Amino acid sequence: MNQYDNASSSNISHSGTSTGQQSPRQVAVNVLTNILLQQGSLSTQLARHQLDVASEHTPMLKELCFGVCRQYPRLNSIALHLLAHPFEEKDTDLYAVLLLGLYQLTYMNTPDHAAVNETVEACRLLKKDWATKLMNAVLRRYQREADEIVEALEAQPSVEFNMPKWLVKRFNKHWPDHLEDIIDASNTHPPMCIRINESLVSRETYKEQLADLGIDSEDGEFSDSALYLRNAVRVAELPGFDDGFVSVQDEAAQLSAQILSPKDGEKVLDACAAPGGKTGHLLEKANLSGLSSMELTAVELEPWRMEKIESNLKRLGYSAQLICADASDLEAWWDGEHFDKILLDVPCTATGVIRRNPDIKINRKPADIDDLVFIQREILNKVWATLKSGGFMLYATCSLMPEENEQQVQHFLANQDDAKEVALNSLAPDEAAKWGIPVSHGRQLFPHINGHDGFYYCLLQKA
Numbered sequence: 001m002n003q004y005d006n007a008s009s010s011n012i013s014h015s016g017t018s019t020g021q022q023s024p025r026q027v028a029v030n031v032l033t034n035i036l037l038q039q040g041s042l043s044t045q046l047a048r049h050q051l052d053v054a055s056e057h058t059p060m061l062k063e064l065c066f067g068v069c070r071q072y073p074r075l076n077s078i079a080l081h082l083l084a085h086p087f088e089e090k091d092t093d094l095y096a097v098l099l100l101g102l103y104q105l106t107y108m109n110t111p112d113h114a115a116v117n118e119t120v121e122a123c124r125l126l127k128k129d130w131a132t133k134l135m136n137a138v139l140r141r142y143q144r145e146a147d148e149i150v151e152a153l154e155a156q157p158s159v160e161f162n163m164p165k166w167l168v169k170r171f172n173k174h175w176p177d178h179l180e181d182i183i184d185a186s187n188t189h190p191p192m193c194i195r196i197n198e199s200l201v202s203r204e205t206y207k208e209q210l211a212d213l214g215i216d217s218e219d220g221e222f223s224d225s226a227l228y229l230r231n232a233v234r235v236a237e238l239p240g241f242d243d244g245f246v247s248v249q250d251e252a253a254q255l256s257a258q259i260l261s262p263k264d265g266e267k268v269l270d271a272c273a274a275p276g277g278k279t280g281h282l283l284e285k286a287n288l289s290g291l292s293s294m295e296l297t298a299v300e301l302e303p304w305r306m307e308k309i310e311s312n313l314k315r316l317g318y319s320a321q322l323i324c325a326d327a328s329d330l331e332a333w334w335d336g337e338h339f340d341k342i343l344l345d346v347p348c349t350a351t352g353v354i355r356r357n358p359d360i361k362i363n364r365k366p367a368d369i370d371d372l373v374f375i376q377r378e379i380l381n382k383v384w385a386t387l388k389s390g391g392f393m394l395y396a397t398c399s400l401m402p403e404e405n406e407q408q409v410q411h412f413l414a415n416q417d418d419a420k421e422v423a424l425n426s427l428a429p430d431e432a433a434k435w436g437i438p439v440s441h442g443r444q445l446f447p448h449i450n451g452h453d454g455f456y457y458c459l460l461q462k463a
């Protein structure tokens with residue numbers, strides 16, 4: 001399963017309580033069980049289950065779910081060490097309960113006795129009373145022997161680096177000089193970065209508005225519209241959020257619209273568009289220059305993700321031609337009119353954004369890389385035909401895997417006579433790319449350099 005999972009994963013109702021009435025811990029068990037069963041990503045599961053707790057408990061729900069995912073490689077090794085036999089798949093919910101108990105004991109201020117009692121009680125709520133003794137014994141042993149257990153496991157790469165072993169190996173293979181920095185950055189809490197809609201307000205003015213509300217922020221170094229908040233806030237606290245003055249988007253992602261720099265009268269395609277962060281930014285850029293005639297088409301495979309583009313654009317007050325289709329199936333969506341510019345932000349392993357999507361540590365498997373490389377190749381080869389002669393395509397991923405990035409482009413260029421790589425500032429010459437590092441094709445951005453997410457960009461032009 002890749003990160004763009006199906007939103008309709010199963011909802012395990014443990015207590016029969018109604019919306020908003022369950023404890024954050026109960027809901028965290030549901031969310032984590034579905035993630036462990038590969039039935040959804042953390043973001044879709046949280047979106048789905050968030051209303052099961054009262055709003056004042058949302059931060060605790062997020063802390064539990066993000067925390068367990070972030071610490072999963074360590075917690076998983078500890079749990080497997082403590083259990084004589086792993087739980088059967090039908091008892092994955094109990095495994096989620098155990099991981100939560102270990103997380104509370106190791107990383108939260110919950111008093112030990114409360115963490116143990118809550119874990120045992122969670123077994124009863126699942127109507128699995130048979131597990132209460134086991135859970136009690138396992139956690140009590142961990143309380144007594146935590147230091148020795150962790151020390152004994154520390155030699156395992158998954159425990160030492162708190163990252164799946166296969167990912168440590170891949171990072172080490174591709175980026176040996178960056179290994180520890182990539183892992184440290186991927187294990188931290190990401191900063192909150194926002195994008196100011198400069199067609200409505202300047203970054204300076206918006207920064208002052210934030211300061212008046214006691215929200216400190218700093219300019220992004222590379223994107224003209226990026227502000228990093230010193231402390232994360234709820235979007236409802238951001239002035240003008242509902243009216244499209246601001247969006248939440250990492251600075252690295254904001255570079256897409258800057259690189260493509262849409263011009264008056266152009267026909268632009270955003271080929272893998274949901275949830276529409278970059279679609280909205282392209283439209284903002286167009287509006288900034290008064291480009292009323294820019295025509296934007298956004299194609300997205302998943303209907304439920306298409307809805308996110310719709311609601312994002314509605315909030316921003318923009319419109320685009322939205323098409324729900326497989327971008328590589330041209331017959332299904334393309335009318336034969338060529339595009340001047342294309343953004344191809346393909347589905348990828350998202351290994352540059354593990355800090356924002358820590359469930360990647362649970363869900364992502366080595367075989368996903370080959371599967372995704374194949375999908376990306378299909379989309380890239382087919383969508384190329386929709387680009388007009390002289391037109392530009394920006395190939396982008398939020399991956400750190402060269403197979404999806406420079407090697408993908410290398411393969412494409414070797415097989416596509418009418419394609420050439422051009423400098424990333426070809427369309428906005430006064431904005432030379434200083435971010436990330438140059439690689440054999442394009443530039444690789446890392447999560448440990450300059451504070452933004454890990455990303456990859458390469459600009460291609462058709463002969």
Ligand SMILES: C[S@@+](CC[C@H](N)C(=O)[O-])C[C@H]1O[C@@H](n2cnc3c(N)ncnc32)[C@H](O)[C@@H]1O
Pocket residue numbers: 004253271272273274275276277278279299300301302305325326327328345346347348379
């Ligand atoms: C990396 S995300 C795009 C993020 C988006 N550009 C943004 O900034 O908000 C990739 C998107 O491609 C979609 N996708 C995957 N395969 C696709 C295909 N064959 N055709 C069109 N969209 C596809 C996924 O559902 C996902 O929404």
